[in-house]
Amino acid sequence: MQPYQSRLADLLSRYEAFRTGDFTLKSGxxxxxxxxxxxxxxGRGLLALxxxxxxxxxxxxxxxxxxxxxxxxxxxxxxxxxxxxxxxxKYGANKGVVYNRKEKKAHSEDAQTVYIxxxxxxxxxxxxxxxxxxxxxxxxxxxxxxxxxDGVKVVGLVVGVDRQQHPSQGGQDMQQFCQRLGIASYAVLxxxxxxxxxxxxxxxxxxxxxRVQRYLKGETYK
Numbered sequence: 001m002q003p004y005q006s007r008l009a010d011l012l013s014r015y016e017a018f019r020t021g022d023f024t025l026k027s028g029x030x031x032x033x034x035x036x037x038x039x040x041x042x043g044r045g046l047l048a049l050x051x052x053x054x055x056x057x058x059x060x061x062x063x064x065x066x067x068x069x070x071x072x073x074x075x076x077x078x079x080x081x082x083x084x085x086x087x088x089x090k091y092g093a094n095k096g097v098v099y100n101r102k103e104k105k106a107h108s109e110d111a112q113t114v115y116i117x118x119x120x121x122x123x124x125x126x127x128x129x130x131x132x133x134x135x136x137x138x139x140x141x142x143x144x145x146x147x148x149x150d151g152v153k154v155v156g157l158v159v160g161v162d163r164q165q166h167p168s169q170g171g172q173d174m175q176q177f178c179q180r181l182g183i184a185s186y187a188v189l190x191x192x193x194x195x196x197x198x199x200x201x202x203x204x205x206x207x208x209x210x211r212v213q214r215y216l217k218g219e220t221y222k
Contacts, residue, residue, distance in 0.1 A: 004059075004188065008189055015039045017040055018034075027170040037049070037079060037130035037160060053128065062155070066155050068098050070098040070099065073099060076130070079128055098145070101115075101116070115145070119145070130159065132159045133163050135172050154181075157183055162187040162190045192216070195212055
């Protein structure tokens with residue numbers, strides 16, 4: 001495991017952003033765990049989170065092959081900002097930040113706009129988010145981003161955790177999803193890797209790990 005992967009597992013554990021129990025996902029599917037990056041909600045935590053993603057991007061091919069970091073509302077907005085700040089501070093890479101609203105504003109210079117941030121002609125965008133489940137909302141956002149200007153292209157997707165959601169639970173394979181769209185695929189951790197790390201830290205019980213592993217296979221976990 002890379003150091004940045006271990007640091008993300010530590011953040012998720014320390015801020016209780018990885019929680020177990022019985023949850024209902026956006027899709028309506030039941031889940032024995034939930035990952036909420038919104039719990040990482042202070043300056044030190046956001047700085048550390050941004051550096052995790054910055055380290056992943058720097059250590060993988062294509063680090064300089066994008067110009068803008070885009071994050072979906074709402075949790076993706078502080079995430080994209082933290083990543084851009086970390087890239088500038090730690091690696092001297094000055095990337096733009098773009099994010100969307102849930103609805104259009106009816107006033108000010110941003111009236112009737114959904115996306116905020118500069119997207120110049122030929123801009124290459126790296127889409128970032130907390131988790132990957134089905135990719136449905138991400139595909140919609142990719143299509144919207146690529147309509148913002150001539151030659152604008154989303155070149156990659158990077159997430160904190162790939163949930164490895166089983167197809168029977170509304171999931172889709174992240175690598176296959178990105179290959180179909182012709183973009184690069186990055187995940188700091190898979191949920192399997194996260195469980196292994198939390199077990200080693202004794203931050204997760206064997207019973208919880210067994211429930212999640214059954215769930216990942218599409219089996220009944222209760």
